[in-house]
Amino acid sequence: MTYENILVERIDPRVGLIRLNRPKALNALSPELMAELSPALIELDADAGIGCIVITGSERAFAAGADIKAMAHASVVDMLTDDLIARWETIRGVKKPVIAAVSGFCLGGGCELAMACDMIVASESAVFGQPEITLGIMPGFGGTQRLTATVGKALAMEIVLTDRRLTAAEALAYGLVNHVYPVETYLEEALKLAAKVAAMAPLAARLAKEAVGKSFELSLNEGLEYERRLFHMLFATADQKEGMAAFAEKRKPQWTGR
Ligand code: DAK
Secondary structure, eight states, X not given: OOOSSEEEEEXXXXXXXXXEOOGGGTTOBOHHHHHHHHHXXXXXXXXXXXXXXXXXXXXXXXXXXXXXXXXXXXXXXXXXXXXXXXXXXXXXHOOSOEEEEEOBEEETHHHHHHHHSSEEEEETTOEEEOGGGGXXXXXXXXXXXXXXXXXXXXXXXXXXXXXXXXXXXXXXXXXXXXXXXXXXXHHHHHXXXXXXXXTSOHHHHHHHHHHHHHTTTSOHHHHHHHHHHHHHHGGGSHHHHHHHHXXXXXXXXXXXXX
8 A cells, every 4th residue: 555644664673664744734643644544554463574563753743633624624423423533543453562753742642642552762852742622622532541541640630631741851750651862863762672572472462562451441350360361372372382492492582473
């Protein structure tokens, strides 16, 4: 598939890179962009040669939110019936680990997209926020849920109700991002982190991601039970045998993803 609003690359080793590419609109997430992001994610997720996916924007903007101009005249029926929401939901269904490499503006739907990823690597210039309230709306893709789970109620309320923005350093302190690097190196560092993840046993990475994700939804007891089932399941894989044999034989494991 050819894309006009994103760029897709396969980077060695085993990393898929998606660049949001509407620089003039600060990568505003238009319906057209989301319609491309969704199949690109599905394609990389299905590609056995890929072990981790990185989503990035430009140095100036990861994404300044959903496209306000495209949404301005939408009715409630448009919002309810459009398959727009399904496109946003695709990110939640991706089974491989996804890292957001964020620089510059990371606002509204852009911040929600980054938070829907599994890890965030930020540049020193990154600014996180949920400015929807200034448009007469509120976050619609996790800005009241994932953000609150990460930074806590008090700060989430301030961000969502007053358009308080977080600097990269604050985002790091509150646990919203994994690492902060200079603008010149943040993408390279995100790709290095992705390569590290992609070098792990693919099925173990997939199930480990699933189990961490479930911790947001289940009680502790249910989560522990769920984790145990996935843990047991990995003993049916060739990679578990290989990983433990390699340890005993003091060599690097050769994963097959089986
Ligand atoms: N939408 C459309 N265009 C945008 C945009 C956006 N979100 N953000 C920036 N642009 C465009 C500007 O209109 C401008 O275009 P031209 O006028 O040159 O044609 C260009 O990008 C450069 O922007 P500025 O000239 O404004 O640049 P500045 O450096 O002065 O300001 C800024 C940068 C990021 C502070 C400012 O552009 C800004 O405040 N942007 C809007 C930020 C914002 O309010 N974002 C939240 C949008 S609402 C959903 C899920 C999620 C959502 C919706 C639905 N579903 C699941 C269905 C999310 C909603 C949102 O994100």
